[in-house]
Amino acid sequence: MKPQTSSPTSNVTPIKRNSPGVPTHWTVEHSCTHEVVHDLSDRPADRRAGFARWLAERDCPDCWKAARDTDSDSRQEWLTARRAAEQQAAEDWTRRFDMPPLEGPEKTLAWGERTRHHLMAAAYTELVVEGTWEEADWAEVEDKARSITRAGWWIDQRDADGCDLPELLDAAGEDDRGTENPFR
Numbered sequence: 001m002k003p004q005t006s007s008p009t010s011n012v013t014p015i016k017r018n019s020p021g022v023p024t025h026w027t028v029e030h031s032c033t034h035e036v037v038h039d040l041s042d043r044p045a046d047r048r049a050g051f052a053r054w055l056a057e058r059d060c061p062d063c064w065k066a067a068r069d070t071d072s073d074s075r076q077e078w079l080t081a082r083r084a085a086e087q088q089a090a091e092d093w094t095r096r097f098d099m100p101p102l103e104g105p106e107k108t109l110a111w112g113e114r115t116r117h118h119l120m121a122a123a124y125t126e127l128v129v130e131g132t133w134e135e136a137d138w139a140e141v142e143d144k145a146r147s148i149t150r151a152g153w154w155i156d157q158r159d160a161d162g163c164d165l166p167e168l169l170d171a172a173g174e175d176d177r178g179t180e181n182p183f184r
Contacts, residue, residue, distance in 0.1 A: 026052040030060040083114075090117035097142065100178060104151035112151025115158045120145060122162030131163070144169040149178030 024041035026048065038055060040048040059067065090113040093099075102112045123141065127133040148154070148169065153176040157168055 023048065026055075028052055028055045030055065030063070031057055032059040032063040034060040034063065036060045086114050086117075090114045093117045093121075098146075100146055100149050102151040102154070103149045103178060108151040108155060112154045116145070116154040119154065119157060119160065119162065119165060123165035124162070126162040127166075141166050141169065147177045148172050150176045 022045045024039060026038050026040055027035055028038055029035050038052065040051060043051055058064065087110055094101075094113060094117070099116070102109050102116070104112060120142075124138060127141075128135065128138050144166070153172060157165075160168055
């Protein structure tokens with residue numbers, strides 16, 4: 001597609017060509033009204049004009065970075081509040097279902113608790129609520145989960161599907177299991 005250079009309303013203008021009819025550098029007037037020359041030589045020739053039009057609908061890189069930096073405080077506050085709520089839910093769940101405290105470096109304990117809570121909730125939903133498991137089957141999974149107290153193990157499993165949890169618990173090594181008396 002050829003860029004529209006003769007139209008008075010065009011906000012995309014090629015300024016340099018590396019071969020006849022294929023511009024590589026485009027002057028783009030962004031939605032913030034700044035003009036920036038973009039090197040599009042890393043894009044396929046037939047997609048450069050479309051990408052230049054897409055760029056024209058957005059702020060220039062400097063304005064985008066400035067907007068992102070001013071918004072980072074509110075994003076950080078939101079993330080902090082969300083993590084605090086998730087941590088509180090994980091701690092409440094741990095007390096309610098009598099899960100043992102996790103072991104490991106201090107900086108991984110909270111993350112491990114949140115991950116354990118998330119994975120156990122996902123497994124319960126997939127296996128019992130939506131699946132065919134009975135509560136008695138689930139009680140066995142809970143007992144196995146109680147034996148895994150290494151926070152790093154739970155963090156390592158964070159991307160696992162809930163339905164895979166029973167197999168993962170069976171495959172856990174002795175280093176992942178706690179030294180707490182299982183017959184409390």
